[in-house]
Amino acid sequence: MATLESNRYGKFRVRVMKVIRHDDTRHEVCELEADVLLQGELDGSYLSDDNSSIVPTDTVKNTVHFLAHDHLETCRTTFAEVIGEHFLGKYPHLAGVEVELRERKWERMLIGGQPHPHSFTHAANGEPFSRGSFTRGQAPLLSSGIRGHLVMKTTQSGFEGYNLCELTTLPPTNDRVFATRLTAEWTFDPTATDFCSADDAVLTAAHEIFATTYSPSVQRTLYEIGALAIDRAPSLSRIELKMPNVHFLGLDLTKLGRPGQKAVLLPTDEPHGEIEAVITR
Numbered sequence: 001m002a003t004l005e006s007n008r009y010g011k012f013r014v015r016v017m018k019v020i021r022h023d024d025t026r027h028e029v030c031e032l033e034a035d036v037l038l039q040g041e042l043d044g045s046y047l048s049d050d051n052s053s054i055v056p057t058d059t060v061k062n063t064v065h066f067l068a069h070d071h072l073e074t075c076r077t078t079f080a081e082v083i084g085e086h087f088l089g090k091y092p093h094l095a096g097v098e099v100e101l102r103e104r105k106w107e108r109m110l111i112g113g114q115p116h117p118h119s120f121t122h123a124a125n126g127e128p129f130s131r132g133s134f135t136r137g138q139a140p141l142l143s144s145g146i147r148g149h150l151v152m153k154t155t156q157s158g159f160e161g162y163n164l165c166e167l168t169t170l171p172p173t174n175d176r177v178f179a180t181r182l183t184a185e186w187t188f189d190p191t192a193t194d195f196c197s198a199d200d201a202v203l204t205a206a207h208e209i210f211a212t213t214y215s216p217s218v219q220r221t222l223y224e225i226g227a228l229a230i231d232r233a234p235s236l237s238r239i240e241l242k243m244p245n246v247h248f249l250g251l252d253l254t255k256l257g258r259p260g261q262k263a264v265l266l267p268t269d270e271p272h273g274e275i276e277a278v279i280t281r
């Protein structure tokens with residue numbers, strides 16, 4: 001006999017762009033793509049032909065557009081909260097809502113060194129996102145993060161003193177290129193309100209550790225980034241970091257008449273090291 005163990009449904013990839021007009025020519029923008037998943041007393045729609053519990057996914061899409069019109073400012077995480085609370089408030093048969101918002105970041109163009117009031121360029125280094133998990137009767141769980149933020153340093157990184165065995169061929173080094181496609185997600189404690197300044201603090205901490213400290217391993221640098229982020233952003237309770245080691249391999253150009261050269265490297269995508277950790281307060 002079959003049993004319906006769990007179920008949820010919603011609309012994915014709902015896109016929206018809001019122009020916030022401070023006056024005729026000075027604008028701000030916020031472009032998002034939303035995934036919204038609903039859970040609750042919905043079993044009837046799977047176990048019978050009764051659709052009465054289903055808020056159509058088309059309505060879910062319209063809701064995101066409507067809420068964007070009335071409430072979207074420039075803070076993603078706040079808008080995730082608006083969406084989650086709207087669905088739980090409006091539909092008593094829903095018990096839980098999951099929201100993910102991915103942002104396309106638009107940055108003001110610099111024209112003659114001055115930020116332009118209504119012309120923007122895509123700031124494309126990584127995909128910023130926010131997630132909200134809303135359960136009726138509980139405080140919302142909100143997080144923010146970035147996927148695939150590419151950073152590189154060309155020295156002040158090494159890897160030595162690691163485990164050696166008969167399968168080890170890696171030479172130790174105290175001077176290597178270190179590049180990573182940082183993915184991080186930081187969770188806010190329930191009292192947090194200023195999500196955007198926490199986002200800025202985390203990325204600034206990541207850049208600062210990466211650029212200004214010697215890295216003895218990706219593992220160590222990852223931890224130092226997480227620890228400084230927790231220190232600098234008091235509203236964070238937890239940060240999860242993923243730092244693939246994007247290798248640039250030394251090229252042997254001896255046969256081309258350039259023995260021992262260190263300037264020309266081979267960028268590689270695979271295989272890559274994968275270093276991950278969760279750091280909590």
Ligand SMILES: O=c1[nH]c(=O)c2[nH]c(=O)[nH]c2[nH]1
Pocket residue numbers: 159170216217218219245273
């Ligand atoms: O920083 C590093 N951590 C590792 O775990 C590792 N493994 C490896 O081959 N190179 C590196 N570098």
